[in-house]
Amino acid sequence: MVTVNIRTKSPKAKISRLPSTLEVDSKSTVESLVEALSGVTKLGTERLRLTLIDNTRLIPGTPLEKYDLQDNSIVYVKDLGPQVSWATVFYIEYAGPIFIHLLLYNCQALFYGRTYEHSLMQKTLLIMVLIHYLKRELETLFVHRFSNASMPFLYIFRNSSHYWFLSGVLLGYFSYKPDTRTPLPPAIYYSLVGLWIYAETSNFVTHLILSSLRPKGTTQRKIPFGYGFNLVSCPNYFFESLSWLAVVGITRTWSAALFWLVSTVTMYQWALKKHSKYKREFPGKYPKSRKAIFPYIA
Structure with missing residues (x-):
């Protein structure tokens, strides 16, 4: 057993009932320390983040011995x-575009001042959006494994704005308005639909591979191999970008292009972080030839 000092890094971040010291079993896990602090402060375990004086985070599931806690070691609580x-x-996040696209598509008089026959492009877009986001919902339910159990509640509004506004309102409103343009040649139209089907299916396959690497209820990480992963660290992002690029080609709207651009730039940044994390976690083992998201490029 060791007695550690419990602190908050800032006086402004004061936590009611936080003890100044706590006796812990150094052979137990981080969860035991978090649960002990939760019991005293009456805050849920998911709200408490523990770090050491050098900003090392105490990761749930990790033995406390790894952090070499001694008597009078300082543990910061946030x-x-x-x-x-x-x-x-x-x-x-994903429910928003489903609801918004259905609303814009079916309430023409409300949003565009009259009723009209939807074009093939508009019918195709609605089907694509519904399939894409219903797939996302089902993947969340049955496929995805989450390394973090929770996130701050207010982040819902930040994260949802990307999907609800860009993919929902902007993409839907400017794509479902009366379409007077010349339809795409059949060869181009069906090629783009085929590209979209390929990209969506490939994205799903990569999600299955990622899910298989992490047993349910754990934060275990392994080097992914197989479909797409032999070329890039995040083929799921690459195929997602490819899917929305097909939507840009089918709709030919600036709002679709904007959503694709913002999404691709965002996923590229995520991919770079994951790519770097893989290389740090598996030094000397991670394939050097892999790029982050775009095969042979970046």
Whole structure:
């Protein structure tokens, strides 16, 4: 047993009932320390983040011995505020575009001042959006494994704005308005639909591979191999970008292009971080030839 000092890094971040010291079994896990602090402070375990004086985070599931805690070691506690599960966030994010596209498509008189026959492009877009986001909802329910159990509640609004506004309102409103353009040649139209089907299916396959690497309820990480992963660290992002690029070609709207651009830039940044993390976690083992997201490029 060791007695550690419990602190908050800032006086402004004061936590009510936080003890100044706590006796812990150095052979137990980080969860035991978190649960002990939760019992004293009456805050949920998901709200508490623990770090050491050098900013090393105490990762749940890790033995305390790894951090070499001694008597009088300092453990800093941060209250992350009200939390919500990642799954809940995803359900809310993806439900928005489904609802918005159905509303814009079926309420023509309300949004465009008259009723009219939807073009083939518009019918195709609605089907693509519904399939894409229903796939996302089902993946959240049955496929995805989350390394973090929760996130701050207020992040729901930040994360959802990307999907609800860019993919929902902007993409839908400017794509479902009366379409007077010349339809795409059949060869181009069906090629783009085929590209979209290929990209969506490939994205799903990569999600299955990632899910198989992490047993349910764990934060275990392994080097992914197989479909797409032999070329890039994040083929799921690459195929997602390819899918929305097909939508840009079919709709030929600036709003679709904007959503694709913002999404691709965002996923590229995520991919770079994951690519770097893989290389740090598996030094000397991670394939050097892999790029982050775009095969042979970046």
